[in-house]
Amino acid sequence: MFGAMLEPERAADAVALAVLAEQVGLDAVCLADHPYWPERLDTFALLAFIAARTDRVRIFPNLANLPLRAPAMLARTAATLDILSGGRFELGIGSGAQQMWDSIVAEGGPRRGPAESLHALGEAVQLIRALWTTGPEVWFDGRHYRIAGVTPGPVPAHDMNIWVGAYQPRMLGLVGRLADGWIPSSPFLPPEQLPAANQIIDGAAVDAGRSPGSVRRIYNIGGEFTSTASGFLQGPPRVWVEQLTELSITEGISGYILYRAESGDAIRTFADEVAPAVRSAVSTERERQRGLGRDRCQT
Helix, strand or coil, X not given: CXXXXXXCCCHHHHHHHHHHHHHCCCCEEEECCCCCCCCCXXXXXXXXXXXXXXXXXXXXXXXXXXXXXXXXXXXXXXXXXXXXXXXXXXXXXXXXXXXXXXXXXXXXXCCCXXXXXXXXXXXXXXXXXXXXXXXXXXXXXXXXXXXXXXXXXXXXXXXXXXXXXXXXXXXXXXXXXXXXXXXXXXXXXXXXXXXXXXXXXXXXXXXXXXXXXXXXXXXXECCEECCCCCECCXXXXXXXXXXXXXXXXXXXXXXXEEEEECCHHHHHHXXXXXXHHHHHHHHHHHHHHHHHCCCCCCC
16 A cells, blocks of 8 residues: 655645645645644545545545544544545554643543553454444443443445554554554654564564454655665665665565655555565565565555
């Protein structure tokens, strides 16, 4: 999967870039979720508008701000958007950026430490999944969230994924135990830190009776297309292709999201010169390794 996180200041520009991303062949578009920033429109409302203006790309929040969005409402909103978009919505959730707690509290949200954030996110994932079923009434009595006899629904149009942002060891363990996917960002978790993080996720998945391959790895990537190479994703498209192919093969990354994409030129270059070349290179390597049992990379 190749996509773009759209960060323009104007909503009209975000929609235009989303339409462009679909036209040039990207697979997904997403928006960050910072409800406490007054210059931002509501992430979910804008995603709904983007869904109405596109036909193929998957859409998701990258990542929904859990402290300011109650799980029961997140479940209903996500399922509604999935139904309206014809099964193109996925749900990304984050526990709340530590440096933003003052803003979260100012908006009426709770102030949570690392342990509380971990517990709250785990409860939210379980609660949201329970509300996406057609089963009996849902009762949930957690430390942070409680519902009493709620009739579940609506049911998403497809088997919707819950992708979680995580960086610290305990949160990475939660990803391995509960999440369908992991979304870190390269400015905060550079490539050299991926192996250790993946090891924690894989170990937690095995301990929970899950296959590590069931946890998708999606990487928000920050970089710049330049004429000469000078570091991670700082160089011409061929350098991007080499580096992303290596991450797919060695770290099982199966999705790349162009971080804070504000330029149509960058989106075009990413779609035209990077995505197809990485897909081809990874496919060739997967064929070679198919008999070795390493099949996590599904870019």
